Amino acid sequence: SCPEVNTLQIALLNVDLTPQVSAARYEAAMAQCHARLARQGIDLSAYTTYNNAADVHDVIMALGYPAVDVYGVSYGTRVALEIERSFPQHVRSVILDSTVPTQLRLQPSVAGARTRVYAQLFAGCKADATCNKKYPNLQATFDALVTRLNAKPLHFTTTDGTSKKTYSVLFKGVDFYDFVWQVFYVSTFIKYIPDMIQQVSTGNTKLLGALYGILGFDTSTNLGVYYSVECAEGLPYTSAGEITQADRAYPAAVRTANTVSDLTDIAICRNWQVPTAPSWQLRPVFTHIPTLILEDQYDPITPPANGAAAAATIPSATQVRFPGLGHGAYLFSGSACPTTVVRSFLNALWATTTCVASMPGPAFV
DSSP, X not given: OOHHHHHHHHHTTTOOOOHHHHHHHHHHHHHHHHHHHHHTTOOGGGOOHHHHHHHHHHHHHHXXXXXXXXXXXXXXHHHHHHHHHHOGGGEEEEEEESOOOTTOOHHHHHHHHHHHHXXXXXXXXXXXXXXXXXXXXXXXHHHHHHHHHHHSXXXXXXXXXXXXXXXXXXXXXXXXXXXXXXXXXXXXXXXXXXXXXXXXXXXXOHHHHHHHHHHTTOOOSOHHHHHHHHHHHTGGGOOHHHHHHHGGGSOHHHHHHHHHHHHHHHHHHHHHOOOOOOGGGGSOOOOOSXXXXXXXXXXXXXOHXXXXXXXXXXXTEEEEEETTOOSOHHHHSOOHHHHHHHHHHHHHSSOOOGGGGGOOOOOOO
């Protein structure tokens, strides 16, 4: 993990910086993290998807299991796919939940995934009679708000749900755009997004502050592991030009800031000093192992197209798309249907999916 970055993020909560200065501060914090990890003798090159898969195989062997069912969510699906490819001999079945295909290069995919989920939100609200009546011009309201906050940032207070400390936070339009995107990860929070947009547009930050207190201080991502993987497997095969071109998908009001941020990862990887993974690890996985692929309508980072890409080379794959859910249908959504689908698949290697048809979209408040 990189607590240096967590400390920086707290320090900058109420500071107005240009995207370039913000990126430089982040890059410096990651350099401090790298130096500390190196001093501690941690082999950063050991953290790869292949090694993660090999570790799982070693655990299976140590426990003496003849066959196992493998479940992976988000990046864990990439590990699960690598287990299917490199260590299939003791795998009975695999469940991929919010898929990251092995052939996917993450950075060029992010802008498209983010703009897709926003389009899904605006279309979903318009198609919902209650939401459309209450928020008839949601996209226009959101776009105007982002532009306005870029010119005149918003200040609000929030309380960290873990430490119980209260902070003042400054949001430009791009900060609000990025935070709303973060809310999509939590299925049970999606229903609040239109109301939060409407509230903020009128100067009411109560809901924003409450949600930020829950999501804005998350430290669960180990950035050291992330960069060891991404600097070996993704960014060496991705050019700055590709990222800049892909980021043209962003709305103009947030494009520059996000592109600057995305390109910073290239600089961080130059300092991370891990060897480039062999190109075969970025090839699609071909397997006949029974595989269940779970996809979500409102997934903000691993869109349903990712599951389709993985399924294209897995003849036995079953794809299931859940309406109304965000990231991680089985592990995170709290919905009964994904559990029913997963249990039926584990019991018979054939998924019962009838419950999907009766699932509603988000019950927008």
